[in-house]
Amino acid sequence: MDPDALSKAFVDHYYSTFDTNRSGLSTLYQESSMLTFEGQKTQGSQNIVNKLTSLPFDQCKHTITTVDCQPSGPSGGMLVFVSGNLQLAGEQHALKFSQMFHLMPTPQGSFYVYNDIFRLNYA
Amino acid sequence: MDPDALSKAFVDHYYSTFDTNRSGLSTLYQESSMLTFEGQKTQGSQNIVNKLTSLPFDQCKHTITTVDCQPSGPSGGMLVFVSGNLQLAGEQHALKFSQMFHLMPTPQGSFYVYNDIFRLNYA
Numbered sequence: 001m002d003p004d005a006l007s008k009a010f011v012d013h014y015y016s017t018f019d020t021n022r023s024g025l026s027t028l029y030q031e032s033s034m035l036t037f038e039g040q041k042t043q044g045s046q047n048i049v050n051k052l053t054s055l056p057f058d059q060c061k062h063t064i065t066t067v068d069c070q071p072s073g074p075s076g077g078m079l080v081f082v083s084g085n086l087q088l089a090g091e092q093h094a095l096k097f098s099q100m101f102h103l104m105p106t107p108q109g110s111f112y113v114y115n116d117i118f119r120l121n122y123a
Numbered sequence: 124m125d126p127d128a129l130s131k132a133f134v135d136h137y138y139s140t141f142d143t144n145r146s147g148l149s150t151l152y153q154e155s156s157m158l159t160f161e162g163q164k165t166q167g168s169q170n171i172v173n174k175l176t177s178l179p180f181d182q183c184k185h186t187i188t189t190v191d192c193q194p195s196g197p198s199g200g201m202l203v204f205v206s207g208n209l210q211l212a213g214e215q216h217a218l219k220f221s222q223m224f225h226l227m228p229t230p231q232g233s234f235y236v237y238n239d240i241f242r243l244n245y246a
Contacts, residue, residue: 036191036204068159070238072225075196081159081223081240096244098221100204102195115193117204121219121244 007069007080010103010111015062015084022053028113035116048116059089062097076105077114086120096121130192130203133226133234138185138207145176151236158239171239182212185220199228200237209243219244 001009017024029035029045035052036042042051064084072079080101085094102115124132140147152158152168158175159165165174187207195202203224208217225238 034193036193039189039191066162066242068162068240068242070157070159070225070240072195072238073198073200073227075198077196079202079223079225079238079240081221081242083221083242083244096219098204098206098242098244100202100223100240102193102202104196115195115202117191117193117202117223119189119191119204119206119221121206121221 003069003071003078004067006111007078007103008067010080010101011064011067011082014101015064018052019059019061023049025049025052029116030112030114033113033116035118037118038120057088061087063087063094072102078103078111126192126194126201127190129234130201130226131190133203133224134187134190134205137224138187141175142182142184146172148172148175152239153235153237156236156239158241160239160241161243180211184210186210186217195225201226201234
């Protein structure tokens with residue numbers, strides 16, 4: 001699978017899971033995984049999902065504007081850089097966001113999220 | 124030097140060089156370095172600087188809003204995620220941008236930019 005197709009598939013899966021079953025994101029992280037969400041740092045799959053499921057909004061919908069990817073080096077990792085809009089239920093205007101993921105290969109031939117940095121770009 | 128201070132120092136150096144002596148950025152990249160600028164891919168220090176110096180604006184000023192960093196894994200690299208404003212000479216409104224760098228250590232104890240992804244977030 002070529003890197004662009006792989007990152008697109010990951011992004012589709014990540015945000016559809018976020019929008020429909022946020023706690024299901026736990027399978028995409030491992031104990032070494034790091035999340036920086038609006039400057040707040042969290043580490044480990046369970047802590048990360050606790051953070052994501054305790055955000056002060058229940059229903060939301062991500063719409064993706066751009067996806068860029070690059071190989072991250074000899075470890076076989078991949079950097080995925082996303083920009084898009086986040087629509088919160090009950091809010092009139094969507095928020096712009098940027099997010100980067102560093103995907104690392106698993107022994108099973110899949111990928112997990114090693115680094116995750118999220119920022120809102122208030123328009 | 125702690126990672127937050129290191130990434131802040133890198134970001135200050137990178138954007139002040141970009142705004143005052145863009146061709147001087149060549150020393151921050153190596154032959155393996157990759158740049159994706161608004162979806163356009165370039166590789167190698169010289170090609171990257173050729174791309175950056177041929178952008179359709181001469182004078183500009185970056186203002187940084189946020190800097191986040193995380194270690195990228197056992198290779199000793201560091202991910203730096205930046206958001207800010209880009210003011211072009213003669214334009215009334217600044218453009219919002221997001222950019223991520225993957226810094227890799229050199230044998231001399233410094234860092235170079237291995238990955239660089241830049242996107243404008245049109246407000």
